[in-house]
Amino acid sequence: MNKLYPAYLFIGAEKEINEYIDTFLKSILCKNNKCNTCLDCKNIEKKQHALIRFLQPEGQYTISQLDIIFKTIIFKLNIDQDFFFIINKADLLNVYCANSLLKSLEEPPQGYHFILISSTKDNILPTIASRCIIKEFRNYNSENNILLESFINLNINNNDIIKKIESTKISEHEIPLLIDQLYQYWSDILKKSETENITQKLIIANKALNILDHSKEYYPMPGSAKIFIRNLMLQFLSILN
Numbered sequence: 223m224n225k226l227y228p229a230y231l232f233i234g235a236e237k238e239i240n241e242y243i244d245t246f247l248k249s250i251l252c253k254n255n256k257c258n259t260c261l262d263c264k265n266i267e268k269k270q271h272a273l274i275r276f277l278q279p280e281g282q283y284t285i286s287q288l289d290i291i292f293k294t295i296i297f298k299l300n301i302d303q304d305f306f307f308i309i310n311k312a313d314l315l316n317v318y319c320a321n322s323l324l325k326s327l328e329e330p331p332q333g334y335h336f337i338l339i340s341s342t343k344d345n346i347l348p349t350i351a352s353r354c355i356i357k358e359f360r361n362y363n364s365e366n367n368i369l370l371e372s373f374i375n376l377n378i379n380n381n382d383i384i385k386k387i388e389s390t391k392i393s394e395h396e397i398p399l400l401i402d403q404l405y406q407y408w409s410d411i412l413k414k415s416e417t418e419n420i421t422q423k424l425i426i427a428n429k430a431l432n433i434l435d436h437s438k439e440y441y442p443m444p445g446s447a448k449i450f451i452r453n454l455m456l457q458f459l460s461i462l463n
């Protein structure tokens with residue numbers, strides 16, 4: 223399973239995000255590979271899962287509305303348990319509410335995770351955004367797909383790829399999810415080439431997964447996302463040699 227982070231910020235259309243979150247939660251809480259039929263899956267769909275708490279603001283968020291978070295996280299989870307707070311309309315967290323959450327977002331007790339949702343990035347306080355792994359749904363498709371494609375079609379001209387990387391607007395907060403997506407892609411290729419017995423692809427997929435594994439040890443510092451991507455790409459290109 224992919225590594226889980228303390229806090230995520232999903233930005234984009236509500237419907238698209240909700241579908242994504244459904245699958246995301248099932249991939250973690252269903253013991254049967256997102257089967258859609260077990261009690262965990264059913265409860266995720268009904269938004270009634272015991273390990274998920276959905277928060278919806280009444281107008282703006284109030285401190286007392288967030289109380290449930292602080293009352294919940296004092297309970298220690300089992301070592302293999304994960305608990306999720308889904309905070310809808312995170313742009314409606316005012317400064318006081320946001321401040322009360324900062325510490326929990328940054329270093330929640332073992333097993334607790336936050337998923338903040340907003341239709342726009344504009345009204346999200348920078349203190350909140352900087353503590354979250356950000357996934358932009360609408361922009362993601364145009365901006366980051368360029369990068370994803372580059373890593374997948376490794377036979378493109380070297381210079382073209384570097385130019386593409388220079389022209390994207392990726393930030394360091396978006397890197398972990400890009401890596402996760404790449405990881406997913408190459409894992410699928412690996413499985414496929416194992417079943418279809420394609421040795422050359424198998425070797426490339428193995429090497430790609432190795433590089434991605436190592437990349438998790440040096441996630442970029444603020445402002446160095448492009449350098450990170452560039453280095454990663456150079457490693458990927460070396461697979462072919």
Ligand SMILES: [Zn+2]
Pocket residue numbers: 252253254255256257258259260261262263264
């Ligand atoms: Zn299930």
